[in-house]
Amino acid sequence: MTRHLTRAPVAASPSFSSSGGFAVAILGAAGGIGQPLSLLMKRHPMVTSLRLFDVAPLAKGVAADVSHVDSAARVDGFVGDTQLGAALHGADVVLIPAGVPRKPGMTRDDLFNVNAGIVRDLTAAVATHAPAAILLVISNPVNSTVPIAAEVLKTRGVYDPKKLMGVTHLDVMRARTFVADAVGGEEDGERRRASERPSYDVPVVGGHAGVTILPLLSQTKPFPRGGFSEKEIASLTDRIQNGGTEVVEAKAGAGSATLSMAAAAAEFADLALRGLAGERGAWGCAYVDGGGGSEIKARGLEFFASKVRLGRRGVEQIAGLGRMTPGERVGLEKACEELRGSIAKGKAFVAAGGGDGGGAKK
Ligand SMILES: NC(=O)C1=CN([C@@H]2O[C@H](COP(=O)(O)OP(=O)(O)OC[C@H]3O[C@@H](n4cnc5c(N)ncnc54)[C@H](O)[C@@H]3O)[C@@H](O)[C@H]2O)C=CC1
Ligand SMILES: O=C([O-])CC(=O)C(=O)O
Numbered sequence: 001m002t003r004h005l006t007r008a009p010v011a012a013s014p015s016f017s018s019s020g021g022f023a024v025a026i027l028g029a030a031g032g033i034g035q036p037l038s039l040l041m042k043r044h045p046m047v048t049s050l051r052l053f054d055v056a057p058l059a060k061g062v063a064a065d066v067s068h069v070d071s072a073a074r075v076d077g078f079v080g081d082t083q084l085g086a087a088l089h090g091a092d093v094v095l096i097p098a099g100v101p102r103k104p105g106m107t108r109d110d111l112f113n114v115n116a117g118i119v120r121d122l123t124a125a126v127a128t129h130a131p132a133a134i135l136l137v138i139s140n141p142v143n144s145t146v147p148i149a150a151e152v153l154k155t156r157g158v159y160d161p162k163k164l165m166g167v168t169h170l171d172v173m174r175a176r177t178f179v180a181d182a183v184g185g186e187e188d189g190e191r192r193r194a195s196e197r198p199s200y201d202v203p204v205v206g207g208h209a210g211v212t213i214l215p216l217l218s219q220t221k222p223f224p225r226g227g228f229s230e231k232e233i234a235s236l237t238d239r240i241q242n243g244g245t246e247v248v249e250a251k252a253g254a255g256s257a258t259l260s261m262a263a264a265a266a267e268f269a270d271l272a273l274r275g276l277a278g279e280r281g282a283w284g285c286a287y288v289d290g291g292g293g294s295e296i297k298a299r300g301l302e303f304f305a306s307k308v309r310l311g312r313r314g315v316e317q318i319a320g321l322g323r324m325t326p327g328e329r330v331g332l333e334k335a336c337e338e339l340r341g342s343i344a345k346g347k348a349f350v351a352a353g354g355g356d357g358g359g360a361k362k
Contacts, residue, residue: 021046021047021048021049021072021073022046022047022048022049022092022093022273022276022277023047023048023049023050023051023090023091023092023093024041024044024047024049024050024051024091024092024093024094024095024269024273025050025051025052025053025087025088025091025093025094025095025130025133026038026041026050026051026052026053026094026095026097027053027054027084027087027094027095027096027097027098027122028053028054028096028097028098028099028138028139029052029053029054029059029062029063029077029097030052030054030056030057030058030059030061030062031054031056031097031098031258032101032255032256032258033097033138033258033261033262033265034052034054034062034097034098035062035262036258036259036262036263037095037097037261037262037265037266038050038052038062038063038066038075039066039069039262040262040263040265040266041073041095041266041269042066042067042069042071042073042075043069043071044071044073044266044269044270044273045071045072046273046274046277047071047072047073047273048072048073048074049073049074049076049090050066050073050074050075050076051075051076051078051086051087051088051091052066052075052076052077052078052087053077053078053079053083053084053087053088054078054079054098055079055080055081055098056079057079059077059078059079060077060079061077062077063075063076063077064077084122084125084129085125085128085129088125088126088128088129088130088133089129089130090130091129091130091133092133092134092273092276093133093134093136093269093272093273093276094126094130094133094134094135094136095136095138095167095265095269096119096122096123096135096136096137096138096139097138097139097261097265098118098119098122098139099111099114099115099118099119099139099140099145100114100115101140101248101255101256101258102140102244102248102255102256103248103253104248104249104252104253106248107141107209107210108140108141108142108143108208108209108210108244109141109144109209109342109345111139111140111141112141112144112345112349115139115140115141115145116144116145116148116346116349117353118139119137119139119145119148119149120148120149120152120349120350120353123135123148123149123152123153124152124156126153127152127153127156127158128156131153131156131158132160132163133163134163134165134272134276134314135149135153135163135164135165136165136167136265136268136269136272137149137164137165137166137167138167138261138265140208140209141208141209141342142166142167142168142207142208142209142287143166143207143208143209143212143287143303143338143339143342143343143346144342144343144345144346144349145166145346146164146165146166146287146288146303146346147302147303147342147343147346147347148346148347148349148350149164150164150289150302150303151346151347151350151351152350155350160313160314161288161289161290161315162313162314162315162316163313163314163315164288164289164314165268165272165286165287165288165308165314165315166207166208166286166287166288166303166305167264167265167268167286167287168204168207168208168213168285168286168287168305169264169265169267169268169284169285169286170208170243170244170257170260170261170264170265171204171208171213171215171240171243171285171305172201172202172203172204172264172284172285173260173263173264173267174239174240174243174260175202175204175215175217175236175240176199176200176201176202178236178239178240178243179200179202179217179220179224179236180197180198180199180200182232182236183198183200183224184197184198198224200220200221200222200224201220201221202215202216202217202219202220202221203215203216203219203285203306203307203322204216204240204285204305205285205291205292205304205305205306205307205321205335206304206305206331206332206335206336206339207287207303207304207305207335207338207339207342208287208305209338209342210241210242210338211241211331211334211335211338212334212335212338212339212342213240213241213335214328214331214332214335215236215237215240215241216321216322216324216328217233217236217237217328218323218324218325218328219322219323233327237331243257244256244257247260267284268284268286271283271284271310272310272314274310275309275310275311275312275314275316276310276311276312278311278312280311281309282309282310282311283307283308283309283310283319284307284308284310285305285306285307285308286305286306286308286315287303287304287305288303288304288305288306288308288315288318289302289303290302290304290318291303291304291305291306291308291318292304292305292306292318292320292321293306293318293319293320293321294320295320295321296321296336299336300340301336301339301340301343302343303339303343304339306318306319306320306321307319
């Protein structure tokens with residue numbers, strides 16, 4: 001059974017303490033990503049109010065189900081446009097995994113026609129009901145849906161570039177996994193104990209589709225003894241760039257990554273919440289306005305995924321791209337070329353249709 005909504009923590013100046021917490025809304029909560037993400041956010045110790053919204057009535061059932069997990073967060077389910085405003089009111093963090101996923105043979109851009117309108121309309125509602133919230137966009141194509149969200153927020157006069165992020169953390173998660181597998185596997189063929197598994201961090205910059213996913217393997221930390229061979233760099237880069245397609249093909253028409261995506265989104269939302277709570281050092285990669293620093297700005301690209309530090313106001317610091325190898329520089333050129341078109345496409349969509357949205361304006 002879901003409970004009635006009471007007032008959520010104040011959104012404008014969130015402050016977490018042991019007696020307080022944050023309100024998180026998930027739009028698209030009944031979906032493949034939305035359901036496990038709802039579960040993971042329910043278990044987050046800083047979440048005290050979890051709002052699960054979807055156009056599908058199942059959102060109420062998901063809320064009832066997840067509400068039985070023993071944690072502090074109260075859970076409310078919301079269905080349909082008329083309940084969207086209540087779902088958003090006072091939210092500190094809004095996650096959007098609403099929209100259709102890929103089937104084999106499709107690119108993420110093939111989802112644009114359906115998902116662009118969904119993200120536009122949901123962002124319009126965020127602008128009205130939770131204008132100070134941190135907005136984390138998961139819906140594909142992220143390279144275009146984030147510019148769409150930015151244009152809608154600008155139209156509504158509430159755009160804060162620090163608070164809008166495209167969630168690209170799954171690329172980082174994949175890079176960490178594939179590098180650990182490759183490096184660990186080299187040393188012995190036997191199954192390791194979990195405590196012995198090496199753990200690496202790899203910045204993944206650019207965007208979230210094909211060649212725009214640019215893992216900077218040369219900046220892997222700790223850098224593996226002996227480094228990576230050219231062959232390893234080529235195969236790791238290819239696997240990280242095509243990790244999404246690997247899952248789409250394995251699911252054979254039944255959708256794309258949902259469980260790993262929920263894990264990645266929850267990990268990234270945790271960074272956002274810790275930043276809001278005033279913790280220093282909440283660094284992660286995300287697709288943001290001004291991402292990549294001056295080098296990317298000089299190229300005229302408004303959005304780019306790079307390392308960012310999350311704080312009380314959202315993105316408080318954007319790291320530069322650091323030293324890159326000649327091979328990574330070639331990758332950067334390809335990423336920028338494709339991103340330019342994807343960003344322009346998102347902006348043109350809003351310019352053509354207006355930022356007012358369709359059904360979900362409340
Ligand atoms: N950023 C990333 O790394 C990743 C992004 N994705 C993307 O996430 C999106 C969702 O994927 P899945 O959860 O697998 O899809 P799904 O089809 O299982 O779930 C989508 C949910 O969105 C809901 N929905 C549709 N329109 C809505 C609206 N206007 N308001 C609220 N809810 C609405 C549907 O009812 C459904 O419950 C897709 O666009 C997919 O490509 C998927 C994996 C990784
Ligand atoms: O590949 C897809 O369509 C879903 C996605 O973005 C990913 O898994 O990285």
